[in-house]
Amino acid sequence: MKNHPPRTFRDDRDDEKFMKIALKLSQRGSGFTEPNPMVGAVVVKNGKILSCGYHQAFGLKHAETMALENLTVPGTTLYLTLEPCSHFGKTPPCTDLIIAKKVRRVVVAMVDPNPRVNGSGIRKLRAHGIRTRCGPGGDWAAYVNRHYLKFIKTATPYVTLHAGISLDGKLTDDAGHSRWITSEQGRRYSHSLRGEFSAILAGHGTILADNPRLNLREPGWEGKTLYRVVLDSANTLPLSLNIFQEQERFPLVIFSSNAAANRKKKVPLHFFVRHDANGLVLAEVLEQLSKLGIASLLVEGGGRVLDSFIRERLFDEAAFFISDKIVGGRNSVQIFASGVTRLEDALELVDCRWSEYAGGTMMRGFRKCSPV
């Protein structure tokens, strides 16, 4: 192995700067790369960016290939938001390309915990005399790829709860109507949020009450596939509902109870799982979704479904649009009807971020003990 000059303060400062650029770039793949991670790559020589790339969509070129394939200059530094792969997958190992292009130094934000990589990419580069550094931008990289990290570590989709709620925590008015608790801006945010996920889930009650399409209509998500998941224990949803339309681009996945397995499947992706006192067993639903390669799930409600996910602590993040309306009422649907009997047991969200919109506030926070 070669003897390398020691790393300098200047190197460290540049590493942070160029990694930030690579991370921003990686986020352009948001919503399109799953179950793969989002990855950004920046190639630098003498403080100047020579080329860059990012993983645009599942099955397309890796970020490293985009950044390096047309480059002829040796002795560069490559900034990568995730460790490069060293195995044959849908594409050849990225480490081979890095070695072939005579890159001098590789800086990665974090190790890829995928068991097929997990440090082997870095080891291979080092074995070929390429200096490597791991760590700059690591926290941001883990945040950007939180769906991927949960999925790869636990084989369960990353679950985000989403709802538009009144200031007093209601999903509907006293007569059961939810149109419109949120403002026009809040609704547009909610629609766009769907694009960040592989799948979206709603309960039988919402499908019947609102007859939603649960599709992607906001600009920026053209061409994206989004799975729509519906919980329908008794398999009784009428085929005339909007949810049965547009299945080519928005495949419909239905879950019913084992007891209803004798009824005809309504869609090719119709699964039968166990049913207990609270409804379909959600752990089985999530397991089946992970088998379909669904790395992230947005749970849009309604009340009973959100209640189940909260009660069973089966979520990682919450994204609630809290409107400036007070609704009240004894029959209005609540976000967490089961509740807790002692304040000490209340669910705490951490790292909450609040953004102001016309007519309300968007809150995104994380479950305290989420595995990510």
Ligand SMILES: NC(=O)c1ccc[n+]([C@@H]2O[C@H](COP(=O)([O-])OP(=O)(O)OC[C@H]3O[C@@H](n4cnc5c(N)ncnc54)[C@H](OP(=O)(O)O)[C@@H]3O)[C@@H](O)[C@H]2O)c1
């Ligand atoms: N403000 C908002 O953001 C928002 C969003 C969505 C919906 N909503 C509103 O919420 C209302 C519907 O809420 P909802 O509580 O009546 O119905 P829901 O939560 O949409 O659906 C509940 C139904 O899902 C089925 N289910 C199967 N397994 C389940 C499980 N493990 N946990 C919970 N449910 C399970 C059950 O029906 P089966 O036994 O028949 O399977 C259950 O009755 C509508 O008025 C809608 O407009 C508001």
